[in-house]
Amino acid sequence: MLVKKFSILFLSAVILFSGCKKDDCNCDCDLSTYNPTAYTVDRPQGFPEMVIPADNPMTVEGIALGRKLFYEKRLSDDNTMSCATCHAQQTFAFTDRGTRFSTGIDGIEGTRNAMPIVNLGWAPRFFWDGRAFSLEEQALMPVTNPIEMHQRWSDAVSKLEADSAYPQLFLKAFGVCEIDSLVVAKAIAQFERTMISGNSLFERYVNNNENVLPDPTSVLSGFSLFNRDKTITLSGGDCFHCHGASGGLFTDNAFHNNGLDSAFTDVGLEAVTGSPNDRGKFKSPTLRNIELTAPYMHDGRFATLEEVIEHYNSGGHASPTLDPLMKNVGVGLELSQQDKTDLINFLKSLTDMDYVNNPQFSDPH
């Protein structure tokens, strides 16, 4: 009898004790402290409304947490690689420091050029081939990708749970006592939605009359070429269809075959839709901060903007899915040397020093 009593006591002590272990119960998780501060996106002049998913409203706490996670190396299996390893410093507009392909934690090189993280709150699809449909969905992928961060989500989450700061930060941002991959992705997506570039040198010159362009005449001629079709009497670059300046994004957020090849090793959008009509189509990238994001195209094949302009000037390669807007295949745009310089000067005027220097986007660790 005594033995039985003792073991019951012992058992309840064990239950009590384990009940207070940090892992099992959440003694530190006081839901009454969850009172996040709503955040309103500061939309640049002329930009469309940003559509924010109803299940992931922006909050000051969520954004701050997302920023910390974006720079968090423990999201990779060997704790050496964060999102910001490939989407490097602001000086590269969050691309991979000028390298053609990124290398993951196991030393394996990918086959596509890292994309800039800018104005993605306005994009409906992500990756060169559009295989992710929200920033939340996208953010789940690099962690488990075997050639990138190569870690199970359960391991990534355990590391964050064991940290002295993260559990409280997730509680404050999302009102959760347990971290999971979905809240990690939500936080990162919130941070990415704040990564807005809308005050380029071009806009500062045109909208505010600031004396920031070394050669305004050339930049304005380049802008005009950018927005003009080639005609019998006038040269034109015809870029605006796919990299439209209206709406401020410098991308139509759609998928096109811009004539890089006539046969494709990387089929692009076709791999996602299964339709041969989508062969060789890739997401039109934004041209904002383009000077900082070399090399260019999905496979980083062009090292300079001069090479990009030569590609378009050549008219591109014919193939069954070549975009009808690539109208000058076989003939080329026939741009003069001055036209090319003007186009490049215009592209370089899309650099946004506010974006590049914004302290809100830097590593908070």
Ligand code: HEC
């Ligand atoms: C090993 C390098 C590497 C790491 C680490 C990495 N990325 Fe990327 N990222 C890339 C590459 C390369 C692409 C383009 C891949 C493709 O299209 O298939 C890309 C594409 C993206 C895009 C799509 C942008 C667009 O315009 O569609 C987003 C968003 C993004 N990454 C965010 C992240 C986040 C968030 C993390 C961390 C959770 C991360 N990346 C980690 C290399 C990396």
Ligand code: HEC
């Ligand atoms: C038919 C649509 C279309 C037209 C017209 C077009 N582009 Fe593009 N552009 C794209 C697509 C799609 C890509 C990405 C292609 C890829 O990587 O396979 C791209 C890529 C680029 C890039 C590289 C971006 C990066 O981040 O790597 C630059 C720069 C560029 N275009 C500038 C221009 C200029 C300048 C013009 C006019 C002379 C122009 N484009 C006309 C669709 C177009």
